[in-house]
Amino acid sequence: MPKEALKTARFFSLKGDEPFASWLLQCTYPWESLADLGAWIKAYGATLPSESYTEIAPDIWVAKSANVSDLATLKGPVIVGPDVEIRPGAFIRGNAYIGPNCVVGTASEIKNSLLFGDVEVPHYNYIGDSILSYGTHFGAGAITSNLRSDKKNIKIRYEGEVIETGLRKIGAITAQRVEIGCNAVLGPGTLIGKDSLIYPLTFVRFSLPEKSILKNNGELRLRI
Template sequence: MLEAYTIKNMYDLNETIAADLFEGATYPWEVLSKIKDFIAELGPKLPKDKFEQRGEHVWVAKSATVFDSAYLGDYCIIDEDAEVRQCAFIRGNAIVGKGAVVGNSTELKNVVLFNKVQVPHYNYVGDSVLGNFAHMGAGSITSNVKSDKKLVVVKDTQSDDKCETGLKKFGAMLGDHVEVGCNSVLNPGTCIGRWSNVYPTSCVRGCIPDHHIYKNQDNIVPKED
């Protein structure tokens, strides 16, 4: 079992409006197929004094800032004090947390962004879950489909443990406070534990433990206190 990459070890569920989505799941990727239905159920229950409905399945907090040029696709919740900047493209099935930033030309699809997440500059985030205060540097992306189109397997290269996900589309699971450097590519099935950092221009595959620094595939080192 990939114990380090379970929901309880990667995320503070107090830091998302979608906490109930994770109920009954062990691993965060198990919720990817449920995001759309969860939004459809939660949206009508959101307090009308704090949220306004902008489409059949689109709810935006009144305190959020959404620029006119941003696109909000179907099945979308933008939580309080979030900022969706110019030309952001939220394709759908997306939950953007309190105080989160979705930057210019950033694209989201089938994702949960916890509170205070920042994807502020030219990012692509698809079929992924990003924990509280996770940050993706400019140009960094989640690659969510393998080039051979096979199902994604999560592999812990340090322990040789693995998990068959049964998913063809699976981007990355970022724990709370993860920092991803500019122009990095997170390959399908990447999991990064809490408080870990990824060097800029990295090509990441597999799992990175919490409180570690990813320099390259053969150089993943513990953080110093």
């Protein structure tokens, strides 16, 4: 069945040593983890060694190798991992795990989201209620939309199937090495398979299989 491809264990290529791996894999589908992300961050943050992390404020843990601008705003619970760069004007709005080597840039906002590692949201991006796997890159102005205009629960649409989530807020969930073009909008509850490319100025209305190329005229094809 098509929806089998969206199950957590299949959708992500986890290395196995991620601090969130066992917690995330308890969920049949990735979006099921979003409701408990804040609680997991608090629990894991309390175990982080003081040799490697500093709790700069209650429930805000920052790796000592991270570079966090004094002009950025962080609200807990938040974990900022090793070698992360948080640039001036960035806003981390709680319930956020920013994995190793990520970049969060000027005027970018992260809220209730899990960034695995090597994720870049460097220019005017909004990432809300989302999960971004390794190597995901958002072009300038690209955003996730996490709430339907009618405020109803979000449905996942994938290859003709519809999955009821029971959640009002889900942004986007990307597998590894996904490239999102400038000013693209990922609609509520969109999952994008690995090695996919979204053209600039594209509105993504439905979930995509791996190696997809979606153009802003709606044309969809697969990478060879």
